[in-house]
Every structure is written in C-alpha cells, then in structure tokens.
Amino acid sequence: MRPRVGNVRRMQSSLDRQPDSMRNELDVENLARRGGQPGAMSYRNSIHILTATLLVVGLGASARLPLPMFAVSCVLLFVWGFLYFWGSSRRVTFAHTKQLAWLFVLTLVWVLMLPIVPVSIYIVFPLFFLFLQVMPDVRGIIAIVGATSVAIVSQYPVGLTLGGVMGPSVAALVTIAIDYAFRTLWRVNNEKQELIDQLLETRSQLAETERNAGIAEERQRIAHEIHDTVAQGLSSIQMLLHVAEQEILARGLGEDDAAGSPLHKIRLARTTASDNLSEARAMIAALQPAALSKTSLEGALHRVTAPLLGINFVINVDGDERQLPMKTEATLLRIAQGAIGNVAKHSEAKNCHVTLTYEMDQVRLDVVDDGVGFEPERVRQQPAGLGHIGLNAMRQRAQELNGEVIVESAHGQGTAVSVALPIEFSNGG
Template sequence: MRNELDVENLAKRGGQPGAMSYRNSIHIMTATLLVVGLGASARLSLPLFALACVLLLAWGFLYFWGSSKRVDISHPMQLAWLFLLTLVWIIMVPIVPISIYMLFPLFFLYLQVMPDVRGIIAVIGATSIAIASQYPNGLTVGGVMGPAVSAIVSIAIDYAFRTLWRVNNEKQELIDQLIETRSQLAETERNAGIAAERQRIAHEIHDTVAQGLSSIQMLLHVAEQEILAKDEVENPHAAALDKIRLARNTASDNLSEARAMIAALQPAALSQTSLEDALHRVTQPLLGIHFVINVDGDVRQLPMKTEATLLRIAQGAIANVAKHSEAKNCHVTLTYEENEVRLDVVDDGVGFDPEQVRAQPAGLGHIGLSALHQRARELNGEVVVESAYGQGTAVSVALPVDAN
C-alpha cells in the first residue's frame, strides 16, 4: 500500500503524466454538481432550501479544503475527512435527491485515499447506500444501473491512470538506472584507459630508457676496469677515467630515476617489492584463511607487464577464495620455468561447477572468472579452472616468457 500511496502523492503534486488534468476534471465535475444541486434545491420549501444550501456548501467546503490539504495530512486524518464527507452526503441525499450524483467525486476520493481493497469496498458501500436511498420512492432499472455503472466507470478510470503512473515510474527508474550505469561504464572505461596508458608508458620506459641506461652503465664500468688494468703503475688516462666515471654516475642516476618512474606507474603492490612479496601483501589482510605461498624454480626478473598481469590474476583468484569458497586453507604457488611462469591457487573450500558457471550469460555473478581469462589472453596465456562441489577449487594460469 505504501507504493500505491507514493504514486498517489506524486500524482497529487502533478509529478505524473495527466495528474493535473485528472485532478482538475474531478474538481470541475464536483463544482458543476454543486451548482446544479443548488439550482435544483430552489424548488424546495424555504426551510428545506436553507438546509439544502447549508449541506451543499458544507460538503463543497469540506471537499475542496480537504483536496488541497490531503497530501500534507496523515493517512488517519484523510480517512476521518473522507468519513465526514460521506456522512454529510448521506444526510443530504434525502433532502436534495440530485446530490446522489456526488457519488462520482466520492468514488474517486475513496480510490485515491485507499488504493487497495478498502477503496473498492467503500465504492460498493456508497453505491448500495445510493440505491437504497431510492427505495421509498420505488426502485427503477435506471435508479439501480446509474450508481452501479458510475462505480464501474470510476474504478476503471482510476485503474487506468494508476497503471499509467506505475508504468511511468518504472520507465523513469529504468532510465535512471541506465544513466547511472552509463556513468559507471564511462568512469570504468576512463580508469581502464588511464591504467592501460600508464602500463604502456612504464613498459616503454622499462624496455627502452631503463635498458639503455643499464647497458651504458655496464659498458662504462667495463671500460673503466680495462683502463685501470692496463695502467697499474701509471695512470696517464686520469682525465679520461674521470669522464668515464662521470658518465657512469650520470647513467646510474638516470637509471634510478627511470626505475622510480616505472615503480610509480606499475601496480602499487609491485612498486617496492618482488612478486613473491606482493603475493604476501595481497593475502595478509584476509583473515580466517590460512594462506601458504611457495615459489619454485629459478626466481628471475620478469617483464613488468607479465608481473603486473600475474599479480592482478592472483588478486582476482584470491578474492574469489575469500568471498565464495568458505575455505580454511589456500596454497599459492609461483613456478618459474624456462619458457613460462605459472601461478596456481588451490583451496579446500566448497567448490562449484565450472561448466554451469560458463553456461551462464556474462555478468551473472562470474565476471571475476571472465576477467582472469581476459587478462591471461592479453599475454597469450591460459587459465584453467578445476572445481567440484565439496572438493575445493584450483585455478592455474600459465604465461609465456622469453627465456633470455
């Protein structure tokens, strides 16, 4: 009922399509009925005419005052106002028979104030009173059909407008969600673009400037050692040696600056630690799971992009373990081989059915696995996921690396 009341409040304030016309039409119809009722009362005797005027004016005042204040007062107060309107109408019908047509605005008020089964019951009750009020003068087919058809038409009109408003609300919610999703996608794409560009720049610096400076430093160091070896007794090349040392020191300083730039651009976990240390840092904040990290093979410096991709995949797999597996233990193994590096994340959790997950449309809860596969494919790698209910999960990723 709360949602229906919210719809009605929005409609009353003109926040729904056709709400203003709907409200004004009822007001115009009510004002017209009041004027007709006053005109029809002129044929009554003076005392009855005076009483009819008082009742009609009182009913009209209650109607228009309550209609202007209805949204701002509590629901019990609205029910009390509606009861008072109905009571005045019941007293007025025997005195001013034409006031039976005041049923129309009453019907709409019942359905608006009580947008549930209570409103329908109130409409049926008022219809019954209108029909019963004609009994002393004799019931006719028109006398019965008039109020009954009026009730059906009022319910149909109210239902049509309420459906229109509900559909409009649903469309507006959908539009708001689409706008929010578009903003989130734009922000995600922007962040992804920034991250990709930072990664590209860091990779370029690492493969060009840093490597070149490192080579210059080593060559100058070798040249310095050769000159020193040939001049053990005398050192006629002191000036040349000074220049070589200066060049080597400059190359060393620039190499340090280049590495600092690379560290600032690569993932934070790798900025000051090795890949193994970064894995320890990823698992350290996760409580309730015992993580064991092993490194096999000859540990060596990998290309920055490979290390960053391995770390991101490890973060995704470990996050899945923490969120979904209910595991007690998890083993993370980093294996360095001649032509590839492999990362294995194995847990003893509840497991799942990989085939069932792959059969689901993208975006239904397994986007994490899709991200792992996507990251591996970017470096011509492969991700294998093995799991079964009650038997834990094993995620293995292999990335090719240059043996040199």
C-alpha cells in the same frame, strides 16, 4: 589451462546464502499528486471539475425545495464542497490517518445530504475516486461497494428502479476502471524512467571504466617502454663502463685520480648512468598500479577491499608467494579490482572470499561471494554497456596474457569469478 572451478564451487558452498531482497512497490499515487506522471494534472482537474459541476447542479435542484429545506441543502452542499476542495489541496501533506479521518467526515456529510438534497446521490462519483486515492488497495474497493449500497438503499423510500440501481453500480465500475488505467500508466512510466536512469548510470560507469582502463593501459605501455629501452640501455651502459674501468685498472693505466683522467671520467659516467637508472626505475614504479607500487600483491588486495564497508572480505594466499612479472601483477590486480567492484556494487553479499594461488606455471585468483547472483549467459548476450560491464574487460585483460576468466553464478546462489594467468618470466623483468 583452466581455472579450477571445483575449488570455487567448494568455497561458494561454504558461504551463507542471502535471500533475494524484495523491492518495495512504487507509490504511484504520491508521484501522481506531485504532477510527475503523465496525465496526473488532467486526471485531478477533471475530478475537481466534475465535483464542482455536481455541486452547482445540486444547488439548482435544491431551489425547488421549501425555504427551510433549501437553506439546509445550501449549508450541506457548502460544507461538503469546502471539505472536498480544502482537503484535496492539502491532502499531500496529511498523514494517512488524517486522510482517513477527512474522508470519513466527507462521507458522513454526503450520507446526511442523501434524504435532503435531491441529486446528492451523484456526488458519490467523486467520492469513489477519493476512496481509491486514499486507500489504493482492497479497502478502497470495499468502501466503494459500501457507498454504492448506501446510494441504492437511500432511494428505497421513493421506490427503487433499474436506473437507480444501475446508475451507482455503473459509476463504481467506471471509476475503478479509470483509476486502474491511470495507475497502470503511471507504473509503466515509472518502470521506464527507472530503466532510463539505470541506462544513463551504466553509460556513465562504462565511460569512466573505459577512461580509467585507457589511462592504466597507457601508463603500463609507457612503463614497459621505459623498462625495455631507457632502463635497459642505462643498465648496459653502466655494465660497459664497469668493464672498461676494470680493464684500465688491470693494465695499470689511469691510476691518476686527477679530475681530467680517463678513469675519473669513466667513474663519473658510471655514477651518472646509475643515478639515471634509479630515476627510470622510480618512473616505472610510479606508472604501475598504485597499490602494487607500495606493497605486495596480497597487500594490494587488502588495500582494494579496505574501503568497502558492509561486506566481510577474507583474503587467502595458497602456495609460495613470489614476485611476478610486472605486467602479470598489474593485470591480476586490475581484474581483482573489477571483480571486487562488482561484488560491492551488485551482489548485495555479506561475505566474499578472495583466494590467490601461486603454482609453478600459473597464478590463480578466485573471488567468491554469497550475494544474490545473476545469469552469466544472459549478461554475456546483452549489448555492451548493460549489466556487469566489468566482465568483458576482465576477459580481455586475461586474454592479453593468454589467460582465462570463468564466471559461475545463478540467482540466489552467489557468484564465483576465477581467473588463471600463465607465469612467463622475461629477461630483466
């Protein structure tokens, strides 16, 4: 006995396909500036120390200049230093256009310093880092190439040397390499943190699922015990008392309706047994899954899907709907809850078809969505607690009733879950 996967495939092909959603790239720079990445604080402080050192060296070198030029050098170095440290402390709160404006002014002051301050060419080093921080894309590389060219050309009046060309060029390459190394480190750290968060969330979901499954299983066990013992015993007692009452009446005995007559006591015992049997049946109904205790299996499926917004659920029933054994209905509902829950949590689907099919010897449930899909074999090989944690639970529930669950899916092609359970009616079920 296997679910009819061909029908599942046909239903699946009728659904609209959803393209895979692209993940947004992490803004590692913002995270680094907030100190949430390894080495971010040291990285930032090292650049500040380098900048302060270059400014002090620039002041020392300017001391050899004539007094008017020395005063101009001091003003330019002070302005550049003030703009740098002021902007660095507030840049996190700046809009991107404001950051670009700040960086442009900083670069302009540096260009003005080149013909006046003897060692201002070395201040291009912290500028390189700022270019890559404010523009972490091809624009940053272009800005570095432009600043390197300006630094080299500024030496032309005093004569270009190999060191004058290699110095800015090597500084640019070293800056790009350092920035790339730190960004790679932060990106890997973010990915690991995301994985840890997912594992913790999955573990929490698994614990909650196992707890709910344990509670549901214990409730079902108690319901079955009450049904098979107390309820059956009370029903038998009621039947025996009814037979005894009929025999007494047939023999013409006990017609006296006095409170102490045997017939009155038998009728009182029958009423008590009937009342207790009703109480036992109410307990059995209360221990069933909540949705089933209030409505049919189809209605229960509607109740499961009603709170899930953003997905168009279509529920169909094929065949003659009829009352199933309590355990079969409960198992089918739990499997449906797991499959529908996976659709809501993981599929990113727009549409989902749920089909309940009644046949002579079995009942089938097909849940088909048009979501992003996944690789079932890969999920099956993952350790317990990763991926679609409900699949194993669905298979175990079905196997308890000699049923079977088949899962078909592929990336970008949606997912189809089909379960088939045999219908075995028990006496007094």
